[in-house]
Amino acid sequence: MKLDTVKLIIDLKSLSRGVNRGVFIIPLEKVEWNIEGVEPFDRQGTLELMVDYGDEAVLCSGSLDAHFRTPCARCLEPSHFSISEEIYREYAWSPDPASGEQRELISQSGELNIFNAVQEAVLLSIPGKPLCSPDCTGICYN
Numbered sequence: 001m002k003l004d005t006v007k008l009i010i011d012l013k014s015l016s017r018g019v020n021r022g023v024f025i026i027p028l029e030k031v032e033w034n035i036e037g038v039e040p041f042d043r044q045g046t047l048e049l050m051v052d053y054g055d056e057a058v059l060c061s062g063s064l065d066a067h068f069r070t071p072c073a074r075c076l077e078p079s080h081f082s083i084s085e086e087i088y089r090e091y092a093w094s095p096d097p098a099s100g101e102q103r104e105l106i107s108q109s110g111e112l113n114i115f116n117a118v119q120e121a122v123l124l125s126i127p128g129k130p131l132c133s134p135d136c137t138g139i140c141y142n
């Protein structure tokens with residue numbers, strides 16, 4: 001399986017029918033994550049992918065082992081979080097009118113863009129109330 005580790009695009013031609021597995025080192029700082037207030041903390045992350053290449057659809061699942069940072073909710077210093085959510089997305093060559101499920105389309109050039117699926121796992125892993133440390137006392141205004 002061939003993956004552009006910056007754009008997060010899989011070359012479909014590099015896949016065989018059925019289940020494909022791969023482990024990739026992602027240069028986190030080069031990826032345009034485009035998530036407000038969130039930056040990579042580690043320089044690199046490990047992306048484990050399982051891609052099931054079927055006739056009707058391509059199922060992509062996996063996980064990203066990486067740390068990101070976002071401002072602490074109390075003091076605005078960086079707080080770190082790891083990616084806890086799994087990556088899961090279904091791709092198809094044509095929209096399926098029968099199912100209400102939103103499926104992403106595979107480009108005519110044979111590229112499988114998994115950026116949105118990976119970005120979503122990062123978005124869903126952002127803590128609701130990020131803290132730099134459990135006993136952060138926040139900004140002192142005195």
Ligand SMILES: [Zn+2]
Nearest residue numbers: 072075132136
């Ligand atoms: Zn803090």
